[in-house]
Amino acid sequence: MNIGKLKLSDALTILHECTFGRLGCISNDEPYVLPINYYFDGKYIFSHSLPGLKIDAMRSNPRVCLQVDQIRDPYHWRSAVAYGHYDEIVDPQLRESVMAELFKHIEQMTPVESKMIGSSEKMIVYRIKLTEVTGVGEEW
Template identity: 30%
Template sequence: MLGKLNDEEIDQVLANNVTGRIGCQENGKVYIVPVSYAFNDTYVVAHSQVGMKIEIMRKHPQVCFQVDEITGLTNWRSVICWGDYEEIVNSRERYYAMKFLVGRLSHLKVSETAGVERMHEEMAKQHILPNTAGPVVYRIRIHEKTGRYEKE
């Protein structure tokens, strides 16, 4: 059976998962990349080193964010969100966003590229040097979301 997820089910998929994909575009070229994230009912929080994704989102902040839960070819849920990329630059807000993200990821076995250890170190440095340069911490402020499912 195929169907549409309601708002509560969409939020549940976003909250239950920590890996999604960001889609951004520049000059007609779409770039999609996986990211580790945390969801707080309003926005997606993530971090990254400066690279192609960050450079594109700085120029073109309208992004798409997608998350899947797949337990089988006939049992899955998929969510797509559209929103705006916002870099978190205020040191206090950045610290709490990182704390939220680390808290969500630290008890899970995540990829080394998620940078959880690096974020722990960065948070410790911020207590000493609040303006320490480090990964870009950002959020996606969600404006629209939709979801589908298939259940056998």
């Protein structure tokens, strides 16, 4: 077994190839981690949410991270962590184009996303501007 750091290019490849990760943020001075669907354009990670604890947390403390992994089995895996800052997208045209692109990357809507149809005025669209990307893997 050989666990080691990934090259930046490999960590970025993981972010590009995946559409599901775990968002880490701070809520009421406590770590808060939850799954999200996303897409990565090489500069920003884009996602969306209905209002709630996650959005409140990111508005209060915009420093966030996203952990994404690719797992073949317990001995063959790679993981990338992207660090950055939350930025809420309020421009209506940009929101619409981000959502269209997001749904191109997601094969099937989750139950929560299905409920968002017709309630786009409530939906929060955001991006994470990356400040650092790291990666680690085992025997990939």
